[in-house]
Amino acid sequence: MRSPFMSERASAYLFLAPGFILYLLMALVPALATLAFSLTEVDRFTWGISFAGADNLLFVLSDRRFWTAFGNTFTFIAMAVAGNVGLGLLLAVLIDRQMPRAVLYFLRLAFFLPVLVATALVSLVWQLLYSTDLGILNYYLNELHLPSVSWLTNSRVAMVSIVILDVWKHVGFFMIIQLAALQGIPRSLVEAGELDGAGFWQIFRYIKLPYILPVVLFCVTYATITGLQVFDSIRILTQGGPGDATISLVMYMYEEAFGAQDIGVGSAAAFILLAAIAVTTLVQWRIGRRMVAQ
Amino acid sequence: MTAATLDRPATSARLLSALQVVHWRNLPLMAGLCIAAILMLMPFLWMVGASLRPAGEAYRLPPSIIPREWTLAAYREALGSGIPFVQMYWNSLVVAALSTLGVLITASMAAFAFARLEFRGSTPLFLTMLGGLMVPPALTLIPLYFGFARLGLLDSLSALILPAMASSFGVYMMRQFMLSQPRELEEAALMDGASYWTIFWRISLPQLGPALAALGIITFTTSWNNYISPFVLIKSWDKMTLPAGIVALQGLMGAASVSVVMAAATMAILPLLLVFLVAQRFIIEGMTMSGLKQ
Structure with missing residues (x-):
């Protein structure tokens, strides 16, 4: 044969x-089963399935806890995107110059190492740093004659603490991507600006930034999409607390599906997550197209 | 990047160029960046320090990075038989290795079909797979949980390996790489009567070394660091993998176990760190490439 x-x-x-x-x-x-689950009522013991239409979705949309999770997630995204992409760009601009190789190696090592390791494991470390009575952060605050901060137990501070961990963990990633974009700018463009007598800030604002704007936009989208899925750090640092002050969308989905054992509601929440990701991608695509058209 | 990296002149010339690339007015900036980099590394240094301290000293303030008394007691306890740490380490290794192997084989094969062969349904099948790029892992978790429960695969390593082997991103990435490779050699082999399998295995695959390495690093790291999948799908200690397992250990052992948990976290991070020190540049390129997937 x-x-x-x-x-x-x-x-x-x-x-x-x-x-x-x-x-x-x-x-x-x-993925399709999630959609199907979200339209049905599943009895977990008999596997009896009945059609529920939009009931699950309506339940989610009328659940105050969902809107808390929704609001929290977007607060997180607003702060984390600004911190990660903004600080990443600042670092990229600062590093984008002639440096001895050893220094460059060390900088890349230090900023990228957090990117490489598990969020769950570094969350354990940060949990100890954030500890109110025995934590290192408060120790140094006290040394500077500042009052202790309840990093994880104060509902106004807890989300900020999670964002600080997130920016520490991911800023190196956004630094490297934006650094690569900066180094891709043709030398002739920058030199032309220098010949015209433009200063450092003017060259950045009018030559470099417009050139790398698509990459910055990509970073914002990427940070938004990963931010929508934030789970590990919150689960370990605060378990969504205090109260529901830091509960995220994925956490809400997890708790509905596996905690409250309501598969339909959990699946409906999962689909809202997918919709949010789709909308983010679509918005980026539209803006990106307009930028190319200009 | 710098002139010094382009060629290999004699030692004296190299030293001279190394001195030249130090722009002296950049020195304060470099110092500032290095201080920031050391701050980035502090949580890791503190983690290792805490793992080497005697149990009673773990919470001592002021926190000293270098412990006053060195002891490997925490490492002995973590590796001892009282804690399933060694088993979790082995599980993580098996899951990450098999997931990576599975992705490399199936993704490069599928990519070969999409990039090199003509067949009916090529475009719709490719677009179907591309759709997977937008599906967040959290979305499939609920059906996977119940699907694996029905198949009796819940709480088994297969429940972690099988989903990790399905990689839309891998197929997409390998296809892009294959499209950029010249196809003359493959066409010549075809004329000589070689089978498509021979062409794939002997000609295409060997040219894709860097792409395979990058995809392998991304897949291995993602699996090694995965927290939410074992958290949801694994119940027993002897099937648990590292991040979720160490978090569970910490919950079980309580506050007295800080040094043991930190020793376990240090050992869990160690292989990534070692590979990173050797192949830093390569890993950064591979990891940032994974950012292209959105």
């Missing part, structure tokens, strides 16, 4: 099969 790998079409399907079947079973079907 001829080997099927001699025919182009047969080979194509054979090459495609393992990856595509995995994708189908582990990603596509589960």
Whole structure:
């Protein structure tokens, strides 16, 4: 018999099969099942399924706790995006100059190491740093004659503490991407500006920033989409507390589906998450297209 | 990046150019960046310091990075039989290695079909897989939980490996790389009567070394750091993986175990750190490439 790998079409399907079947079973079907679950009422013990229409969605949308989670997540995103992308850009601009290789190596190591390690593990470390009575941060605040801060137990401060951890963890990623964009600017553009007598700030504002704006926009979108899914750090640092002050969308979804054991409601929340991601992507695409058109 | 990296002149010339690239007016800025970098590293230094302190000293203030008394007691306890740490380490290794191997094989095969072969349904199938780029992992978690429960795979390593093997991003990335490779060699082999499998295995794949390494690093790190999947899908200690397992250990052992938990976290981070020190530049490129997936 001829080997099927001699025919182009047969080979194509054979090459495609393992990856595509995995994708189908582990990603596509589960995603569609989430949609189906969100429209049904599932009895977890008998697996009796009844159609519930928009009931689950309406329940979520009328649940005050959902709106708390929604608001928290967007507060987190606003602060985390500004911190990560803004600080990342600042660092990229500062590092984008001639430096000895050893210094550059050290800087990249220090800023990128947090990106590499598990959020869950560094959250454990930060939990100790944030401890009110025995934490290092408060120790140094007291040394400076400042009062202790209830980093994780004060509902006004807790989200800020989570954002600080998030920016520490991810700023290196946004620094590296924006640094690569800055280094991709043609030298002739910058030199032309220098010949015209433009200062550092003017060169940045009128030459470099417009050039890298698409990358900055990408960073904002990426940080927003990952921010929508924030879970690990909050779960470990505050468990959503104090009260519900730091509960996030994914946490709400998790607690409805596995805590309250209401699969339909959890799935409806998961779909709102997908919708938020889709809208973010769409907005980025529209803005990106307008930028290219200009 | 700098002139010094371009060629390899004699030592004296290299030293001279190394001195030249130090723009002296950048010195204060470099010092500032280095101080910021040391601050970035502080949580890690504190983590390692705490792991080397005797249990009673873990909370001593002022916090000294370098412990007054060195002891490996915490490491002995973490590696001892009383705690399932070694088992979790092994599980993490198995899950990450098999996920990575699975992604590399299935993604490069599927990418070969999309990039090189003509077959009916190529475009719709590719677009279907691209859709997976927008699906957040949290969205599929609820159906995966119940699906695995019905198959009896809940609380098994397969429940962590199988979903991680389905990688839309991997297929997309490998396809992009293959499209940028010249195809003359493959066409010549086809004329000589080689099967498509031979062409894939002997010609395409060996050219994709850097892409495979980058995808491998991304997949391995993502699996090694995954918290939410084992948190939801794994119940028993002997199936647990590191981040979720160490967090659970900390909850179980309470505040007295700080040095043991920090020792476990240090050991969990160690392999990533070692590889990072050797292949820093390569890993940063690979990880930032994963940012392209949105």
